Amino acid sequence: MTLVRTLLGIPELRLRLLGGEDLLDREVSRIYVTELPDPSRYLSAGELVLSGLLWWREPGDAEPFVAALAQAGCAALAASGADSGGVPADLVAACTRHRIPLLEVPPDLSFAVITERVVLALATESEGARKRLLSAAAEGAALPDLLAHGARELGADCWVLSATGRVVAGSTGGPPRRRTVLPVGGRHAVPWVLAVDADLSPAAAEVAEELAGLAGLARSREDEVRSAGMRVAAPLLHLLGTSGGGNAELATAFAATGLAPDTQLRVLLARTSGAPLGAELLCELLAGHPGAVFVGEVGTGEAYALVDTGAHWPDDWAATATRTLRELDPVLAAGPVLVGVGGPATVSGLRGAAEEARQAVVAAARRQERVAVVSGEEIGVHRLLVGGAPDALRQALRERVLGRLLEYDDGQHTDLVRTVRVFLECSGSPARAARALHVHVNTLRYRITRASELLGVDLTDFRGQVDVYLALLIEG
Structure with a gap:
């Protein structure tokens, strides 16, 4: 983790602390150079802001500039006052008031050198964080432990979520917050994502990408373990799915599940x-x-x-x-x-x-x-x-019970089968069935009488109704 204190410890930068001694443990996530009097639109949390103070003209100019840094959550301000005879006193006062660490850059030091050294420090820290995550994964850390490692490296809580929103694991028990979301590696029908409660710098994003990849590997390991545990039930599931085997074979397969x-x-x-x-x-x-x-x-x-x-x-x-x-x-x-x-x-x-x-x-x-x-x-x-019932038996029963009625409908272009179905679904009520079919009740009674003759079944008898209705349920 690159801190403001870390930058003060780099000899070739020769940075001098002008204020904020108690704020040196703030993490620096990236670097930003600006000469705008109001840079608020471009600032991000954790940034080290570099400025040659070209925007400063008179006392009072520092207040809105520093307020913008504080509002954005910047880590520190490194300022060079070469053109103004040093760092203005009101800038020191504003930084103290808004709790922004203020570092003075030597007049002969190029901002390019500072940028290069800070970027190098961030990259080194990123590489170290990635190596520590890889080490934890190599030691077989479970997904919750891996996320706890990641949260420490990123300085923010993180969670793995399935595409349904289910929390698979997290570095904390609280509800997930998705300020940054990355896909978790692996080829699965139900994808996972890594959610991080932070806006990540480029260096931190690399660490998060490493964490997402390791989460994918952890998922694959868990899949293998789960598959091994489920193999004991494979013969039983096969018997249930294929309707094969006898009772003894089923009992043996079931016993294997424990x-x-x-x-x-x-x-x-x-x-x-x-x-x-x-x-x-x-x-x-x-x-x-x-x-x-x-x-x-x-x-x-x-x-x-x-x-x-x-x-x-x-x-x-x-x-x-x-x-x-x-x-x-x-x-x-x-x-x-x-x-x-x-x-x-x-x-x-x-x-x-x-x-x-x-x-x-x-x-x-x-x-x-x-x-x-x-x-x-x-x-x-x-x-x-x-x-x-077996398919052959169902079709045989359908033909035996409904055969003559089906043939009649086909030959006469009538729809007595539908009339009978509606009649039975209306609990054998001629009045209700007539309303459902939009016909007169006497027409309904005639059709049911004709259907009974063809079926050879009394459709006002409960047992006959059950046989015909079950036959109607069989798809032809």
Whole structure:
């Protein structure tokens, strides 16, 4: 860290302190030369201001100049009074009043020499700071420790944030402040940034860039550790994702996770448009979850997560996850992102929870939105029962129950199938269905009677209604 005191200690500069003995530990971040009577527009915090005092004409001129330096938070003023018989007394008084350290530059010393030596000192300090950060990283410092090192070097708090705004780590527990933001290195679907609570000088910016790069390396290390820990669940996630294996194989794969058989679990499925980002998205959504989490890719564009929910799973998890993914949408170079949630279930019900997650994704796809998250609780039991049946069985049932009605509509160019669907969705009420279809109630009753004849089912009977409605849920 280059301090005002450091500059006074450089022999070839021969700077003399005229005021501000108690302010010598101020950090110098850059150097600025000016002869403007009011340089306020161009000043930055931490600057050493050099001036030949060409702007000074008479007593009183120093006040607005020094006030501008104080307002900007400049580190010190180095002034040469060669053309005015020395540094004016009112400049010394103004610097004392506004608490600005005042250094006198020898008349025979070029500002170019001062600039060169200060820039060299700043560059040397920057190089030292970068080496200290690299040393901490080489010793395996975790991300929070690395940020603490960085905060000391930069003299400002810093945080790593994900693209969702989640605080990954910070040098302090306070809310992040983003006066300077730098991208964190690495190729990830969910990018990170380094936020620093300071306006950085060029030298400090180099240190911050080094810190951002090291944060990217720390993320990669953490990714490797997490992946190694999740490999134990890979066989189980594969079985759930492919509906393969028997009960014994499932039990063996589950035992490898180390979870107790009575653990309450959720199964999550993320489906993306072929890009291998589902696992990373699930990890982001589940970051900070207090229970065990296992995530893995299963096939192209699909990732599953097994989540130990303990006794609690937020009722609004799907809504919160939807908002989080929508915040990410601008940075996702991908098509739709759909997430389904199944469970809760213990190991004995995991297959059912996985199927529930798959049906939730199907329901999410029906919303025709780029981002959709659906929980199994949002889907009617009848839809889950129909969706869980094998495709061949579902199509056979649809044909057996609706076949004659479908053929009639096709041949006569009628729409009795829609009439029946609306009638059943109106709880079998002719009056409500007629209003929904904008027809007379007698017309509605005639159509339902005709449909009953073709179906061979009494559509006023509850069991017949259930069979037909479930068949209507099967997509042709």
